[in-house]
Amino acid sequence: MREDIVSFAENKDMPFRVLMCGISYCDYSYRIERQNSELNVIEYIISGTGTVNDNGRIFNPREGDIYFLKCGENHLYYSDADEPWTKIWLNFSGRLASKITECYNLEKEIYFHAPELKSYFYEFYDISRSCIGAKAVCEQSSVVFLRLAQRLCEYCKDKTSARGSVAYKVKNYIDDMTDYSQKLDDIAQKMSYSKNHIIREFKAEFGIAPYEYMLRRRFEIAGSLLKNTAYSVSEISEKLGFCDTGYFSGQFGIRYGASPSEYRKK
Structure with a gap:
């Protein structure tokens, strides 16, 4: 050896x-x-x-x-x-x-x-x-x-989760992410699980799809960046892995009832 x-x-x-x-x-x-x-x-x-x-x-x-x-x-x-x-x-x-x-x-x-x-x-x-x-x-x-x-x-x-560890592993991985360009396919490959298995376990445990949870996390971070930094809306959109600033602003408005600029002013 x-x-x-x-x-x-x-x-x-x-x-x-x-x-x-x-x-x-x-x-x-x-x-x-x-x-x-x-x-x-x-x-x-x-x-x-x-x-x-x-x-x-x-x-x-x-x-x-x-x-x-x-x-x-x-x-x-x-x-x-x-x-x-x-x-x-x-x-x-x-x-x-x-x-x-x-x-x-x-x-x-x-x-x-x-x-x-x-x-x-x-x-x-x-x-x-x-x-x-x-x-x-x-x-x-x-x-x-x-x-x-x-x-x-x-x-x-x-280990104490009723559904085992897969859903919580994925959740913890998403919570710990700093590279927001990652897709669910990337996560599945890194964690050695199939994407369908991750989706099934995550939905069963948390009631939403992992992609929707990833979006929620990104918009929570967007809100924090709008409140606590001087980054422009386009810079925040880019940092969080959105390819289109217009899409980011529209989805932010749906979730928060205000555009990113309005949210920052409030």
């Missing part, structure tokens, strides 16, 4: 300490076991499958899955011999890591299907390889971990 690993000397003065980060191209021999682990392990499965045993809880993570093993627990994980893992991961520890984990209720959460969160792990990897000095790596990685923990927390909430 082959591994691309970046490792750092432990600095116990750092509140968030990165110990190692890397990509593992596993084979049948890959097996990791720790008793009362002194570090946290969070890993994203790029391909393949394997087994994770966390204090007797058994999971079989595969492509698009994340598992998060905590310090102070017994870790055991190994790759499947016929379909071995390729995975990207971070080993870390520290008071800040524990506090973030606690604040976002991730202490007991281990296993997530979250293909759209893969980019966070490549951020860890890029930081580890490009930053000069362990302190910079730890500081920048802590920011990425905070953002990742916030997203994973939403997945924990999804």
Whole structure:
């Protein structure tokens, strides 16, 4: 097997300490076991499958899955011999890591299907390889971990949904969007669901189509930009991904009972 690993000397003065980060191209021999682990392990499965045993809880993570093993627990994980893992991961520890984990209720959460969160792990990897000095790596990685923990927390909430997690995953993705040119087809591809499945689950959970929800969010942001910025109506229309300012103004008027200019004056 082959591994691309970046490792750092432990600095116990750092509140968030990165110990190692890397990509593992596993084979049948890959097996990791720790008793009362002194570090946290969070890993994203790029391909393949394997087994994770966390204090007797058994999971079989595969492509698009994340598992998060905590310090102070017994870790055991190994790759499947016929379909071995390729995975990207971070080993870390520290008071800040524990506090973030606690604040976002991730202490007991281990296993997530979250293909759209893969980019966070490549951020860890890029930081580890490009930053000069362990302190910079730890500081920048802590920011990425905070953002990742916030997203994973939403997945924990999804599990309590009566309809499962698909509708809430899509809603959270839309709520977190900054690129408003994205279409539902783009979201479906990134989340590895069919568009029809997303529409069906979203309508069942929230009573509206995801496209209509996306429009609502865009017009809510438009209202905020009209109230709190000096952007012109055409600039706001462009920022929110509308190709035609006239269409944007007309739809805004239908929803708010006033044109964008009138709304701003009020």
